[in-house]
Amino acid sequence: MKLFGNSNSGHSYKVALFLQLSAIDYEYVHISLATDRAHRSDEFRHFAKFDEVPVLIHGDIVLSQSNAILLYLAQKLRRFEPMSEFGENEVRQWLFWEANRIGFSLSNLRHIRRLNLNQKDLEAYYERRTKDDLDRLNLEFSQNDKAFLISELPTIADIACCGYLFWAEQAKIDVDQWPAVYAWLTRIRTLPGWTEPSILMAERKP
Incomplete structure (x- = not known):
């Protein structure tokens, strides 16, 4: 897994926290939000559908929006799901x-x-x-x-x-x-x- 995020983004933190609590290894790529969107890395701009963090890459799956990512991770990894x-x-x-x-x-x-x-x-x-x-x-x-x-x-x-x-x-x-x-x-x-x-x-x- 690869997570694009930012140190001041609570939305990024939510995803990173899920992975941390689940003891999942992942690559973290910091994206500077002070950098104009047009000048952020080509890799990030390629994957970031909305030009925002967080973005999660898992194999062929690319997801933006923190809560959509949390839903995906919970269902995929069977972690932090409700019981009913x-x-x-x-x-x-x-x-x-x-x-x-x-x-x-x-x-x-x-x-x-x-x-x-x-x-x-x-x-x-x-x-x-x-x-x-x-x-x-x-x-x-x-x-x-x-x-x-x-x-x-x-x-x-x-x-x-x-x-x-x-x-x-x-x-x-x-x-x-x-x-x-x-x-x-x-x-x-x-x-x-x-x-x-x-x-x-x-x-x-x-």
């Missing part, structure tokens, strides 16, 4: 929710605050959405006595929804204020193989 048809539907709901909520709200809030962009209206909008997302996750774990989103075992729903939350400090969000979410992230951190983003997504020398 109901669970499969729940996983899909959380994947689509994450793409529209955390993967949008927190990622943009982090971008604005990490780069000190002067966009106060947008910053307030993304902060409000991010806090609403954390409220929703906190409610999920407060109402349901489950270790993870679907059951007592983690699935790709957890991997998708947790990705950007490990960068919450860079968005000036204190996850401690949502104790059930903080406890869930702590459980994820204790999974064998878990690695923090700054280490897992660091550019690797050939």
